Amino acid sequence: xxxxxxxxxxxxxxxxxxxxxxxxxxxxxxxxxxxxxxxxxxxxxxxxxxxxxxxxxxxxxxxxxxxxxxxxxxxxxxxxxxxxxxxxxxxxxxxxxxxxxxxxxxxxxxxxxxxxxxxxxxxxxxxxxxxxxxxxxxxxxxxxxxxxxxxxxxxxxxxxxxxxxxxxxxxxxxxxxxxxxxxxxxxxxxxxxxxxxxxxxxxxxxxxxxxxxxxxxxxxxxxxxxxxxxxxxxxxxxxxxxxxxxxxxxxxxxxxxxxxxxxxxxxxxxxxxxxxxxxx
Numbered sequence: 527x528x529x530x531x532x533x534x535x536x537x538x539x540x541x542x543x544x545x546x547x548x549x550x551x552x553x554x555x556x557x558x559x560x561x562x563x564x565x566x567x568x569x570x571x572x573x574x575x576x577x578x579x580x581x582x583x584x585x586x587x588x589x590x591x592x593x594x595x596x597x598x599x600x601x602x603x604x605x606x607x608x609x610x611x612x613x614x615x616x617x618x619x620x621x622x623x624x625x626x627x628x629x630x631x632x633x634x635x636x637x638x639x640x641x642x643x644x645x646x647x648x649x650x651x652x653x654x655x656x657x658x659x660x661x662x663x664x665x666x667x668x669x670x671x672x673x674x675x676x677x678x679x680x681x682x683x684x685x686x687x688x689x690x691x692x693x694x695x696x697x698x699x700x701x702x703x704x705x706x707x708x709x710x711x712x713x714x715x716x717x718x719x720x721x722x723x724x725x726x727x728x729x730x731x732x733x734x735x736x737x738x739x740x741x742x743x744x745x746x747x748x749x750x751x752x753x754x755x756x757x758x759x760x761x762x763x764x765x766x767x768x769x770x771x772x773x774x775x776x777x778x779x780x781x782x783x784x785x786x787x788x789x790x791x792x793x794x795x796x797x798x799x800x801x802x803x804x805x806x
Contacts, residue, residue, distance in 0.1 A: 537636020
């Protein structure tokens with residue numbers, strides 16, 4: 527257990543060096559903050575200016591929450607899987623990691639911690655900006671704050687393990703297949719109700735949406751922060767049921783991600799793909 531924790535901690539330190547080596551810490555943190563703020567302002571202009579007040583304030587509040595917290599999904603899910611390509615082909619260090627007396631999975635989770643830290647900073651700043659500047663009413667006190675932290679952690683765990691599953695795929699595919707990871711992130715953004723309710727999706731797409739843990743996660747976060755449901759399809763689902771679905775789906779994601787990554791890792795080692803060089 528101690529070796530596992532040390533591997534995770536070292537992976538997080540290396541991840542920070544990789545992510546922030548192009549700038550001093552203050553400039554890097556400014557960049558991490560600017561990204562979510564820019565997205566928030568784009569949404570604000572879309573709803574309040576482009577739509578010419580056709581969308582009401584409540585709609586913007588729900589859009590704001592979904593878009594803000596989906597930053598975790600894109601940063602963590604894509605970041606963990608992208609670490610495989612960076613180490614295997616950009617830095618050509620993946621083979622050395624595998625010859626070291628450590629397991630690759632804890633190291634990969636450590637790399638994900640860096641993404642979680644930078645994404646958390648962006649989410650926190652965006653929420654503060656929305657509440658103080660844009661006037662978004664957010665319930666951030668007492669029991670609601672505790673629920674928010676708990677739901678965020680559960681969603682983060684699920685996102686991380688889906689990222690681990692994608693990292694497994696990254697071990698056995700060429701570098702240009704990174705579009706698969708980014709494409710899945712966009713698909714989750716579309717189907718999970720991050721920017722609009724899943725009610726507007728066709729029936730077949732709604733079925734896919736209801737199979738994604740992110741759909742229930744974002745709906746629960748919206749209810750915690752505003753007290754109001756967003757999706758009509760999930761309107762009859764209680765908060766307790768959302769917690770249960772999210773918890774069960776997260777456990778299933780951990781088990782499935784662990785088994786899938788193990789199978790992909792075995793295949794990559796058996797086929798000699800650990801030091802594969804496929805970029806050009």
